[in-house]
Amino acid sequence: MSRQLMLGNEALARGAYEACVRFASSYPGTPSTEITEYLSRYEPVKTEWAPNEKTAVESAIGASIAGARALSAMKHVGLNVAADPLFTASYTGVNGGLVICVADDPGMHSSQNEQDSRHYARASKTLMLEPSDSEECRLFVKKAFELSEIYDTPVLLRLTTRVAHSRSLAQTRPREELPLKLYKKDPGKYIMMPAMARVRHGIVEERITKLISLANDCDLNLIENNNRSVGIMASGICYQYAKEALGDSVSYLKLGMVYPLPDGLIKEFCSLVDVCYVLEELDPYIEEHCKNLGINNIIGKEKFSLLGEYNSKIVRTVVLGKESEETDDNSSLNDLPGRPPMLCPGCPHRNIFESIKVAIPDIIVTGDIGCYTLAALPPIGMLDTCVCMGASVGMAHGILKVDPGRAGKVVAVLGDSTFIHSGITGLINAVYNDSPITVVILDNSTTGMTGHQDNPATGRNLKGDPAVKLDLKKLCRSVGVRRVVIADPYDKSFGEIVKSELEALEPSVVIAQRPCVLLKSKNR
């Protein structure tokens, strides 16, 4: 078979297809989005965008229990949303293999935090694999489906931006045709109420013991014996950085399985080498495990940062002690004017913020996750907060509860896809708990920031076929909002419309409708 230059996400989709995945449900999120987009190109795979990650994972669990291999993909913060089903699916186990792909974003190229998803594998007592290039993405997802079925557990597949969004050579194989597994009613396994869950928890702990033996003795975790004065323990992209920097001059323990960790293999490796550097971006996850095993010849976060991405230069500098040989004076480059990202020319979001600024100068704007977060930057500078998907609505409510004097001066702003994802629950809360918030839904008929995915309000599904179109106005009315206005973002008096809604002193929604400018040029 010929090798192709594939994005990590593309190779992962290819591997899942080859492993006979039948169903995938996801919510878009950089850097995970293309996994599901590439999967949707394979005819036999049913692929969907879900309103949020929790719904996506629940759908995948259902498909798994019905006997199919199923997958869900999300960015790191998406796993927070899907954590609820994950933790109990760990107890129920699977029928068809269940793989949850989670893409971390060290360096925060397009994220609001730098969380390390490896902690979720340990906390949910499941299993986590971490590939380091595109071919491994393809191979590891196949392995993940196998292990999921053998050990009766959901399997997490962790990526980082530089694996998900790098292209490297990957092979292709035909799809393996597997029959749908038989579904058998099994309340002890699938109904997690206390009596059954107590039994299942014991099974989960036994499973971890079995997985540790597997970890010690499988080809996912490998020792490369070279010079034994220095050892490098690494997984994912950090392994590639180390190989680039140090080649065959040091020994390696490459970890393809990052939960559970191979205790025996780790002890063996650390006893072989004089000193072992644990190379891991973000948290000292592997390092702390080594310390708990009583290993004391390891070097980790005392030399490597907890923040941001690594690269081969950082590895070279720390391990070889070469304090950046060519310390060029680059200070002149710091004086260059920056080029922050910005809202596109003609973006309908722009006038919304500009006209609110003019109409209500002392307003608090609780913001949300999407292109419109860029309205926080100068010259618009109109956001007060940005925390997580849907947070704008809940936060506006909280502000008004403790500071009722601000009534008429607090507005929540979020996109159509974000509102459906988790803003709607905040709106129900605001109505139920009686706060006079105004919510502006920036309805640009797409999920813009992640590259224009459809959502329930666009009237199209992931495959591009017509779908029932969620009516945002009716939705808002149905939860008890009496004042719902549809307005044009290009309207010069947009700010005045928001102002009059705020002055009504009851829950209200302004739906700002105009398609994303990029969407128009894409369709032209």
Add this chain to the structure above:
Amino acid sequence: MTSILIAGVGGQGTLLASRILGNVALKKGFDVKVSEVHGMSQRGGSVLTYVRFSETEVFSPIIDEGGADILLAFEELEAARAVNYLKKGGLAIVSAQRINPLPVTTGVAEYPENSLEIIRSKSAEVVSVDALGIAKEAGNVKTVNVALIGVLASSVDVGITKEEWLDTLTETIPERLLEVNLKAFELGYDHKNYKKL
């Protein structure tokens, strides 16, 4: 090992350039890695894309500071900003285009007039070329990326023949856009003879 850093502004078509470079290296039987950035920074911000290929195995998909053989820049300011990635004596191919960043349009900063001098001061060789003019002459402003690939192909030996570049373009670019792109490549390839119309 050949490391090419592509610097530009989100929306300028740098991703296609990286794909062409990746594909031509693949065609040669080299090992290749390309690293891209998607998402927020694409919205008109500075964008760096890394392309690395070699007859031996390529490990890291990204280029460290001081590690690029070639800087392929779609914009002058972005060329200057990325020059610290270039090796001493490396080659900078710079499109003579200027796109004002937000601090300049809002009057907080001025566009640096000395971008090319900054690059030269890092002892890099500079090829400045009117890639936008070439793309217009070819018939489509969006062919700037392929025009710059043409400049690269004739300016530096990365072990790839002109025929191999042309074959790769033919395989990578959709047929309806191929003719205009091949013209942009040729004009870029002969950029030393290019005179603005």
